[in-house]
Amino acid sequence: MSPIGVGGPELFLGAGDxxxxxxxxxxxxxxxxxxxxxxxxxxxxxxxxxxxxxxALMLDDADGEGDGFELPGARDIEADDFAEQLQRALAAGGPFTAEAGNFLRLDARPAADTWQLTAHVTPPEGHDGAPRTLELGPLPTAELLADIEEFRSSLA
Incomplete structure (x- = not known):
């Protein structure tokens, strides 16, 4: 699943760094x-x-600029809803946008057996970081679906 290893549920979306x-x-x-x-x-x-x-939402971009911020008030049910939204959209097979609150929007485009994901991250009010856009793919469909299922299982 993820190289982060936080000890709790985590949904890692990306390739490499x-x-x-x-x-x-x-x-x-x-x-x-x-x-x-x-x-x-x-x-x-x-x-x-x-x-x-x-x-929390953690990120790292192509320049090695890492960041992260807490998501006050976020609950397991909202994380699961986001993951379920991703599962349904991936299964449908067409381009889609999925949102997790007002802090993360994913735009996804299929390409053969992979997906090109673009993440639009907006830090919460009070966080010093600026909004960021990260190109996360291409990511293999089977791996994405397995990671999402593992994430959802960790919430149960």
Whole structure:
């Protein structure tokens, strides 16, 4: 699925170093790295790990410019709705646009057994980053569908 490895549900869309990823990181308070970071921050490991229910969008572009931001108020049901929207559109086989709130829009065009995805990312109010457009493909159809199914299963 994804090279990000956040420990929670994640939908990684991209090829190589250019990607967008919808993630809900989960930190394990028993992990030695988390315990050390908590100690350095002066809080308990449980407090440092947090509730594990905060969604984020992470991205990296062709210039190696990474960014990410939290999505306050985003819930699992909305992430699942977005993934289901992608599944249905991919199965239909024609060009489509899918939206995840007002922060991510994907424009997709089929090409043989791949899809060319263009991600339009708009950071939430209060985030320093500017809107970005990333070319994510070509991405194999079978791999996209498998990743989306795995993501949806991780939410169940």
């Amino acid at each position: 250019v990607y967008v990823a919808l993630v809900r990181p989960e930190l394990d308070p028993a992990d030695p790295g988390v315990r050390l970071a908590a100690e350095q921050a002066g809080v308990s490991p449980e407090e440092f790990a947090g509730p594990g229910n905060i969604w």
